[in-house]
Amino acid sequence: MALDHARRFHRHGWEVHIADSIPCRLSGWSSSVTGTHSLRSPRHDARGFVADLNQAVTARGIDLLVPTCEEALHLSRHRTALPRELHVAVDEFDKLAALHSKWEFVRIARSNGMPTPASSRVRTLAQAREWARGRAVVVKPEFSRFGVHVRLYPHGITGDAPELPPLGDWVVQAFVAGDELCSYAIADRGRLLAHVIYRPAYRLARSSSYYFDPVRRPAIHDAVAAFVRGTGYSGQVSFDWIETCDGEALALECNPRATSGLHLFPFAADLPTALLGDGDLREPWPAKPKMIAALMTMAGLPAAVRNRRFGKWLRDFQRADDVISVPGDRLPPAGSIGDLASYSRLALLQRCSLREAATRDIEWDGEPLEALGA
Template sequence: MASTERRHVLITFARSFLTLNLARRMAAAGHKVTVVDSMAVGVSRYSNAVSAFHRVSPPKYKPQEYCRELAAIVEREKVDIVIPIHEETDILAMMAGLFPPSCDLFLSPFEVEDTLHNKLKYQQALVDHGISTLEFREISSAEDAVAASEEFTTPFAIKQAYSRGSQKVYKAYPGDDLSYLTYDPTNPWIAQEWLEGDRYCTYSVCRDGEMYAHATYPVSYAIGGSSCLTFEHVDHPGIVDWSRRLVKEFEFTGHLGLDFIDHPDRGLVTIECNPRGTSGIMMFTDEERVDRAFFGENTDLITPPKGRTTMIGAGMALYGWRKSSYPDNTFRKFFAEMRKADDVIASKRDPKPGVMMPIAYAGILRDARRYHVGLDGGFMHDHEWDGRPI
């Protein structure tokens, strides 16, 4: 496949800053970009990089309609590749047979996607593949909760098997009363050892078990210490090798994000895996031609430029100044980071997404009220998948 070939690329979740940045990279390389979303107003819709926008059904609530609508767009507009961004990936993987063979779905078979998405299945898969990981156990009942509280000898995290950064993670201690937990048979809890150490996140573009692009960034400014607001690529050969092994073990195709702890005695362990787009895509520039990685065209691993720091400017303004966003945070540190980092939304060459941000956020706030969730939850609520059959 020639690297100069122009493709028609369809990217989902148009409201996302990830989609906006990927659309810009694709368009800069000469590809035609279409974006879709269930919201009428999303920042990517107004980008110069985007040739067409389509409003579609919400994948969480109308999954079959969503997939059929995307398949119709693909057929009608001769789309070459569909790149899902968020958890609609799982839904598309389940209904991949709806799409014409001529279109490349940038994802893995559903069984692989689900194993990596489900936090319990992922940890068990690491054990099955002989990869060292954190101590964990399933909590599906009040009896399991009592057993976990008795068996752990150190602090541990409690979160649902299908969950994401916008949702609650409880920190528990041996002997704690866990009667506050409620139970969903399709979405159990995982109790997982709470290990301190240097924290890193990754983003990789993979195809057929090979890694074609990769970024590693330490957890710096973040909402509640988990959802990163600033991003700076660092060299960490150990993380690159670890990630490559996982991608090879699962013959994975798609985006891949991993959350790591680098412990001085135990080395690298992953907290969880996100087989979908993550914020690392926002560190690449046009010059790296990361578009090639999505088609498996490059031979050398594509990485972001060293020393470049990017940020979600709106997120930093809302959350970055708070004490919870950075260890020993001060206004001086916060303003220094704001001056150093490039905003992933604002662009002199592509100003409309930034101009439309207030209107886009108004729509997200409306959905947050509708679904009775916070701003971060409202952002992604109708694109989540929690293991329920469709």
């Protein structure tokens, strides 16, 4: 998302700087980027993170700060420690924290007319089993990302299911069969300024998608607009949906940050102005599918061959554009290889997965965060 934002800001005449607490060659090597800045981890060194940001903002005369992942929560929490004149594209922390919680989101969604599956908050598998009463359910940590630790029980929770690991509260939710959809939006003080809906057509297992197929669903658009209006939301916000066979769309969870729907907007769409809170609603339609071509080849192709769906894979590949390699900006793919090597080293040192190594420095799982500068 950082690379995509960088390219479109550059296209609209901005000077773009990238800052991160882990290697960011994928974005930093783009011809759209003027400079890169190293930050300390907001999760592990909040004061250092704020000091590094303030130094970069002051030295480079930064006007607008746009988060792309869970650093949005840390930026919101420490907003008062940053220059008052700096525009930070996030909402207030309490609102983001509630939406980041998969349990609190259900409450907020329902109070704003957004339909969700029946849900409950539990601590143990026994509590989840008692609530489910043999029904098909999904069990997931209250705070998680990219589908990590999510359990799917389409025939009810089995007798030999392992106990839930100690990750705090969990949410047990009625399993609803249907078509998975996602939406991405930009809002300002309750006004919807950009919106797109897409199908995550190819995934890494049940985790992140690498193929983004745009669709139109008026009911989802109206639900997002009502949610944004009812909460007075500002910033980027994304939702995961399930669409049943009769066309009903239910919201599963919320990500109060950027997601891959960003890729579906043409560079001509003035999203930088939307992030400043100006302009009318932007919707990319008709829109062409986008993909991460390297993953489509390395992960999607073998799976398609195994499942005898090569023809469909080929048609999908041919109708989509890559979001990493674009004409006139060819270094980011090489940068991604360098980043992968760095994440591998971090994963070995921290004894964690590559995915965890790439996000561990910015994650927030509901623990208390002292507000700096308040």
